[in-house]
Amino acid sequence: MFQVIRNGENRIDVDFAGKLDSNDMRVGLDELTRKSDGIEHGRMLYRIGEFELPTLGAMAVEVSRIPQLFRFIRRFDRMAVVADKKWVRTVSEVEGSLIPGLTIKTFDSRQVAEAESWLQR
Structure with a gap:
């Protein structure tokens, strides 16, 4: 599952769980x-549930869209990543340190209220 919800003028929420194939990745x-169109200085709540690694086809779709993903991510200043797996939170924090202008903070699933609060600051 890869679900994207526009949550206000400058925010989107993303829920990811399960396994993504190439079609799921393309649609996601x-x-x-589409849902981030017009966002400036945005906020994103990214909830990562139980998942399997994407298929090779899904990864190929993602790699083929790297320029699009860079344009997308520049619309956001803050991303709260909610995940129970420690390694996912660690990878997210490292990713945040590599993307100029984007601050990523991680939370576990018991800290959703804290993630929401942090995004609103």
């Missing part, structure tokens, strides 16, 4: 682009 990335 299209939704991210």
Whole structure:
């Protein structure tokens, strides 16, 4: 599952769980682009549930859209990643340190209220 919800003028919420194939990845990335249209200095709540690694086809779709993903991510200043797996939170924090202008903070699933509060600051 890859669900994208526009949650106000400058925010989107993303829920990811399960396994993504190439079609799921294509649809998800299209939704991210479409629903983030017009956002400036945005906020994103990214909830990552139980998942399997994407298929090779899904990863190929993602790699083929790297320029689109860079344009997408520049629309956001803050991203709260909610995940129970420690390694996912660690990877997210490292990713945040590599993307100029984007601050990523991670939370576990018991800290959703804290994630929401942090996004609103």
